Amino acid sequence: MADFFSDLPEGFVAEALALTTPRDASRLSSVNSFFRSAAEWDSVWGSFVPPERLAKADGGPGSLKEMYLRLCDHPIIIEDGNKSFWLDKCTGKKCYMFAAKQLSIALVNSPNCWRWTSIPESRFTEVAELISVCSLEVSGKVNTSILSPNTTYAGHLVFKTTAEAYGFEYRPVEVCMGDSTNVRMVYLDPEAQNRRRLRSKRRIGIFGRLAFASYSEVPSPCEDNCPKQREDGWFEVEIGEYCYSMGGDEVEEVEISVMEVKRGNLKSGLIIQGIEIRPKNGV
Structure with missing residues (x-):
């Protein structure tokens, strides 16, 4: 041979x-x-x-x-420092992270709600730190023209929490990538799984129950809906996935969102670096 x-x-x-x-x-x-x-x-x-x-x-x-x-x-920084680009080593597919500056964040310009700050661990100049809000609304759009064709992409929120973070314990947020029928619930509390065994011993307040049509709809923390720590020290949680097929000259904008607007409880201590999209399981 x-x-x-x-x-x-x-x-x-x-x-x-x-x-x-x-x-x-x-x-x-x-x-x-x-x-x-x-x-x-x-x-x-x-x-x-x-x-x-x-x-x-x-x-x-x-x-x-x-x-x-x-x-x-070594991801490279593009578009005036608001986006990073790299390739998946196994497949050569394009990967991106959209900085918090490229996202739409409700009340981000209100100093009582959010602040822009710099931390050395971020690949971007500034990150968004949550001071205090009742309704969390973060969204962005991905133009399919920048993606690798015939690829299933997954979106991930890349974030950290401060030592004083609160409002996310036992409380999932709604995330979605693409069609609104793809809404799912995930936790932004890095300790969500560790708190799971305590959850059965506590009662979630009536307002937490009323946030859903049925109390049973609140998912239990598990590996699929909880944050995972990355090699760079940040946490990520999957928002959803989108299958991009080569469609001639057709270009779409895929919406990505992270929201918690139903319960009205105060939230604080979330630090958002950005939203990352990369091939799902390297395919």
Whole structure:
């Protein structure tokens, strides 16, 4: 088998590898030295780099493989510092985070409700810190023209909470990505699962019950609806998913929202870095 492939022009094999995925190209490079050499060609990795990024490379230093890996491991800040962009390492699909500045946040310009602040852990210059509100309303829009086609994307709220945070214990918020029929409930309390065993020993007040048509509709904290800590130290919770298929010249705007407007309890201590969209489970 090795002799058969070694008789082929290396450029031919490189062209074939360019039709696969970054993960497949990397795996095939371990077959033998011939594949390894072909997998280093710029024509292979140039096919995985988005055209708009490739154009900006303009013959810069390093191979296109090195450029691809930089785009995977080091998100770049674009659009006046309000959005970050990177690539999923296995698939080469586009990923983004929209900074809090790019989101619509109700009462964000009221100093008694929110404040803009800078913290070193954020990739953006400013984050939004919740001072005190009764109704939480955060939303954004994603133009499908920036997404990788034929990809199922998941949206995630990326946030932290302060030591004095309150108002989110035992109280889920409504999140949605895309059609309004996709509304689900998640928790923004990083300790929600740890509090679960205490929940059965406490009664949620009558106003908490009246917020839903039925008390049974309040979901219990579990792995699927609770925040997960990221490698960068922030927390994230999945908002929903959207399947983007190549649709010719059709462009849509996908709405993403995080809301809690039914109960009227005061909330404080939420720090929003942004909303991240990336391929669902790397596909």
